[in-house]
Structure formats: C-alpha cells, structure tokens
Amino acid sequence: MIRTLLALSFSAMLSQTVQADLSDAEMQMAAHIDQTQEQAVKLLEELVNINSGTMNFAGVRKVADRLAPEFEALGFNVRFEDGSAFNRAGHLVAELNGGAGAKIMLIGHLDTVFEPDSPFQKFEMVDENIARGPGISDMKGGNVIMLQALRALKAAGELDKMNIRVVITGDEELSGRPLDLSKKALLDAAKWADIAIGFEDGDGNPATANISRRGSVDWTLRIKGNPAHSSQVFSEDVGAGAIYEASRILNSFYTELRSESLLTFNPGRILGGTAVEHNPADNSGSAFGKNNVVAEHALVTGDIRAVSPQQLERVKDKMRFIVGQHLPQTQAVIEIGEGYPPMAPTEGNKKLLSLLSQVSQDLDQGQVTPVNPLNAGAADVSFAAAHVDMAIDGLGLKGTGGHTVEEKGHLDALPAQAKRAALLMHRLTQR
Template sequence: MIRTRLAALPLLLVSAPALATISVPERKIVAAADEGADRNLALLEKLVAQNSGTRNVEGVRKVRDMLVPEFAALGFSTKWVPMDQVGRAGHLIATHKGKAGTTRMLLIGHLDTVFEPSSPFQTTTREGDKLHGPGAGDDKGGVVVMLAALRAMKAAGTLARANIEVVLTGDEEAAGTPVDIARADLVAAGKRADVALDFEGLVVIDGQDYGSIARRSAREYTITSTGQTAHSSGIFSPEVGDGAVYELARIIDSFREELPEPNLTFNIGLVAGGATAGLSADEAQVTASGKTNVIPPIAIAKGDFRALTQEQVDRVKAKMEAIVARHLPRTDARIVFKDGYPPMAPTPGNQLLLDKLNAINADLGLARMPALDPLKRGAGDISFVAQYVDGLAGLGPASSGDHTPEERVDLTSFPRQVKRAAVLMTRLSQ
C-alpha cells in the first residue's frame, strides 16, 4: 500500500530532536488537563450509569444525548446517523472546522458497551483511584479523554485552527450487518482524513505504557459437516463412511496442526453434532439431539480467526477452505465466513505517529511508549479506515477487566492521556 497524503505533511513526519521545552499553549494544555479531573469524573460517572449495551438502542441514544452538548460547547457541529437498517442505534458524528490546509484529523470512539440491560453488571462504584462500572474504560472513559483533550486545546487556544471529525459508533462491540452499511460513514470519514486517532484504552504492562500502531482482524466462521446416518455398528464401513462428527473433528484438528503462524490466532467457541443440530437465530447457541448408537448426520462448529494483514487474512482463509474440502469417506463439509473487522497492519506512517507521540512524551517528562505487540489487544473500529489513512490507537485511559463485571478504569491515567492527545492534536494542526 502506497501512502501519499502524509508525505505532504512534513511537520508531522520529519524526525527532529525533541523540543527542549514545551510551548506556552502546550503549558496551558498541561494545566487544563491537571485541573479538569473533577469534571471528567462527573461526566464519566454520568455516562457509565446509563446502560448502552449495543442492542439497547434507546440506551445508546441517551448516551448520545449526553454528549451532543459537550461537543457543541466546543464549537463542533453534530449529526446523528441512524442505523435502523442494520438493527443498531446509529453513530454520532461531530465536526470542527479549523484553518484550511491543516491536517484533517479523525477521532474514533464508541457509545456502546458489551453489557446489555439483562446483564447483572449495571452500577458504578468509586474505588479510590479506580472507577468500577460497565464501560468505564471501554469506551466511555475513552470518550471522556477525547472531550477533555479538546477542552484543553480550547483553553489553550489551539482548537480554533484544528480540523477534526469525530465518529462515535453505536455498535463497536457488535457491528451491525451488513458491515459495509454499518461502517460506511466511518470509512467515508477515513477517506477524508490525514490522520486517525482511536480513543480506546491505553495498554499498560508492568507499569509501562504502550502505543498501538497495529490491530489484528476479527472474522467469524461456521463449519457445517454432514454424513450418512445409520446404526453405529456400521461406522467407518465403505457403505456408511465416517459420519459428520468425525468429519468435523478432522477439520478442527487439521486447523490446529496446519494453520499456526506468527500473529495468527484461531478458535472454536461453539460445537455440537448429532441426529439433529441447529444454531439459534443469534448464533450464540447450538442445540443437538442424538443417541450413542446412531451415526450423526450433522455437526456444527463456530469460531473466529484473527490476523495482522489482509494478505494473511486471505491466505489463512484459503488454507481453511482447502482443509474443509478434503473430506472423510461418505461425508461433506462447508465453511462460511462472516464479515468482520479488517486488520490494522503496522505501517511506517503509523510508526511515525508513535514517534511523534514519543517526542511529546519526552517534552512532558513521560516515559517512551514502545509499540504494543498486536497479539495483546483485540480488533477495533480504527481498522476499517486503516487502509486509507495512517493511525494510532490506545489514546483512551488504562483499564482492567474490560468486557467483564470486573471492568475498572484507572483514573490516574486520565491526565497523562489527555495531555498526550491534546498536545499531539495541537502539533498536528500546526
């Protein structure tokens, strides 16, 4: 892939010695970030208290309603893009027009969480330097960091010149289908941008902050195997063959033996077979019935695989299809792939953005951030624009226990993430 737009932005890309001191506006950003803790916490608690599970359409819209005034106060125009056609609430898009010709920045976050109204995890609790609550880190904490960074820029006078488009999706945790409709607005924004900045959580390992310049893909698949049914005494005979369950077991074990390679993971998360087998409408359950003395005519498995580049995605998919097509005697099988998240491959432009952030870290007296191993985090919305624009992920706060009832966001990480993001956007807009 050839990148051209960033090549026209020498202030962004050219390596240079770190500044001896930060500028006067940047000092104002630092002060605003340090002074905004109470406001940030109040907004975060308000957002987390509102359930916005992906399928809770009204809940997602209520979070939107809380955020629209926040963006409006910063001079952003906002619009809501409904996603009724894919069974989701919609996306909030906020736009700030700055000085013509300066870097066009796309900021990415999301309104939804994995915790639907049926989840027992609904309450928010302050625990010292942590806030325990559904979505506190993923991604309501990230949205709060984004807004706090923009407020700090406004306080310092650097927001006025910045060209920024914000896309907050309402279904990041379970994208609506078809994906090409669900992510059309995000992709269009990516094509308009010069830089994409994703405000999902900061990864901290053993006290070390990491920058994310790559995220792997995520794609689901369903394997259905079939065979001839008969009395179990005829199993493996030329007339009956091996049955659907052995065919499915062959495929799964062949995946285990033949697919492994760097940056690839693949998993079977659901499996069943018997005289009957079928998936539920939401494909989260499978029911089966049978007897031990009956050769099963059907078996079903669902899984996912994750890869780092589109070339790897295509190559692994072809290998999986070839394995499925081999077949045991008197059996058949097919694999169906579901649209998912594309990869955000590591690129020189992504690395240069992290280099720019590390120059800021040096100026702020913060530790250098190495590039995170992409195996350490899941897929995300920034991947949908990665083929069009260079980007950096992980600008939200640090958290632990994401997607579980133990989700806790680290409130001490907010000031440094706000400073990093605000100074980065300020320098990109110059």
C-alpha cells in the same frame, strides 16, 4: 472527595513538570487540562451512570445527547446518525473544518457490554485514584479524554485551525448488520481523513499504544455424511460419517495453521449426530444421535484473528483447502463471514507511535511502545486503518477488568492521556 481523587500517584505518568521542549501553546494546553480535571471526572461519572448497553438504544442515544452539546460548545457541527437500518441506536458524528492542515479522525464509542439487566450499573470510588463503573475504561473514559484534549486545544487558540471529524459509534461492542451500513460513518470519515486516532484503553498500560490490532471474522463449518448402522462405518458405501470428518478438519486446522505468527483460530461451538439444529442468533443449538448410528450431520462455528489482511486471506485459502480434502462418503463446506478487519503495523502507524512517544517524553511521561497484537482485540479503528496514512489506538483511560463487573479506571491517568492527545494533535497539525 473530588480534591482527594485528584491526588497524583503514577510517578512519571503523572508528573506536571513543564518541560523546556513544550511550546507556549502546549504548556497552556497542559495547564488547562490540570485545571479542569474536576469537571472531567464529574462528566465521566455522569456518563458511566447512564446505562448504554449496546441493545439499550434509548440509553446509547442518551449518552450521545449528553456529549453532543460538549462538541457543539467547541465549534463542531454535530449530528446523530440513526442506526435503525442496521438494528442499532446509531452514531454521534461531529465535524470541524478549520484549515488546510492534516485531517484527523477521532474514534470513540457510546455503548458498553452492560445491558439494563446487569447488576453493574453505577460509578463508585474504590480509593482516591481509582473508580469502578460499567464502561469507565471501555470506553467512556476515552470519550472524556478526547473532549479534554479538544478543550485544551480550544483554550490555547489552536482548535479553530484544525480539521477534525469525530465518530463515536453506538455498536462497537456488538456490531449491527450489515457491516457496510453499521460501519459507514467510520468508513466515510476514514476516507476523508489522513490520520485516525482511537481512544480505547488499549492493554491498560500507560506505557503502550496500539499500532496493530488483529481482526476478527467468524466461520461456520457444515459437514454431511451417510447415515447408517454403526456396524457399517468405514465401509465403502457408508464411509466415515460427519463427526469423523469434522474431527479431521479441526485437527488439520490445529496442525497446519499454528505456525502462522500472531494468528489464532478457535472453534467455539460444535454439534453433531443424526439431526442438528443451530440457533446462531443466541449462540445455541441441539443435536440428536445414537451411539449405534453413523452421524449424518455436524456443525462447527468459530473465529479467526489475523494481524493483516494478507495473513487473513492466506489463512482463509488454507482453511478452504483443508475442508476440501474429504474423508470417504462425506461432504463439507466452510462459510467465512464478515467481521472486523485487521489493523496491520504499517510504517505510517509506527511513525505516529514515534510522534506520540516523543510527546510523552516531552511531558515527562516516558516512552510509549507498541502493544503486542496478541493482547489487542478488534476495535473500530480497524475499519479506518486501511484508509488513512497513519493510525493509532489506546489513548483512552487506562484501567483493568474490562467487560467484567470489576471494570475500573485510573482517574489520575485521565489528565496524562488528555495531554498526550492534545499535544499529538497539535503537532500533527503543525506538521
């Protein structure tokens, strides 16, 4: 079965033709990755079969314990940073300090969205090239690709010369709080690094990678009006009531912010009436009100996804201004919380994409172009991007159906992505 699933089917992506543009070391790396594909798939199957839903702390730690010796065998100093301070399992960190060259940060995550009560728990083959399983593409496949690239560098005698810090987080799918603690390992590594490379699956297209990701922050809107009999609504003493004020604000968001390129803002939950109870921990709430009573309270929660820190700040200012233009006899405040920062498409990121694209073409895998930020959710690389000269994401296992029970990974893309990552790191170090 393993030999069958190694059959190649992605034409250009999976060509093993050795190009004249590859150095002897790079040809050795590519050959090593092809030769060890069977071992890589076995490790992937093992990892997928360990439930590591974010809140299954024991399972997340079990994945970390399985990966740790793989990094130790490559010469890394490995530790597990406990996450009890931010109510999560913790993070796997591996460090290699081998020279004076570029400092490269590699980013993965241990957790998935599938908790132990999910019906989706096991790795299974769909056909000779595709497998289904929880977290196979998001992102246990990316962790294996990272390891394969590092093993190839080791086999070619190049790894020991490099400076690499690996951070594989345990809470990417559901971040612990406060963020300054849960993302500290990422931020510390980013402040040390020159370059950040993420091994998420991107948009599932092998011809693309992420040089920009929109951030995600939550907001909560609280509105208060004067309660009274409905016959007195709009009167000077009663005014418009809380629900009309909520409607005004949301409509103004819609009409005044939609011109912002690559921005989305979504109200996901609304409650209104005489009394409102909100349970943010489980994203629920209740409201009581009568048709003949002017609503005293309203509450709306939502998110903002912006493409750059500048856009986010501009939009936050606009939202606060809109909220402040109250209807008669109403009050409203908006609280904008912490979340994932945007990863802007900087010149450094574009340069790194160009280098990756050249690697891909030298491997006869074709050009790599940027993912449209509208198709890219928030990810851990976003916390690192602002602190490094170059950042890129999407070097993981390509697949479909992420976050659903139909999540699949293209196993024949694993060696192709590992070759790209290995050669990219090698050339960055040579530079």
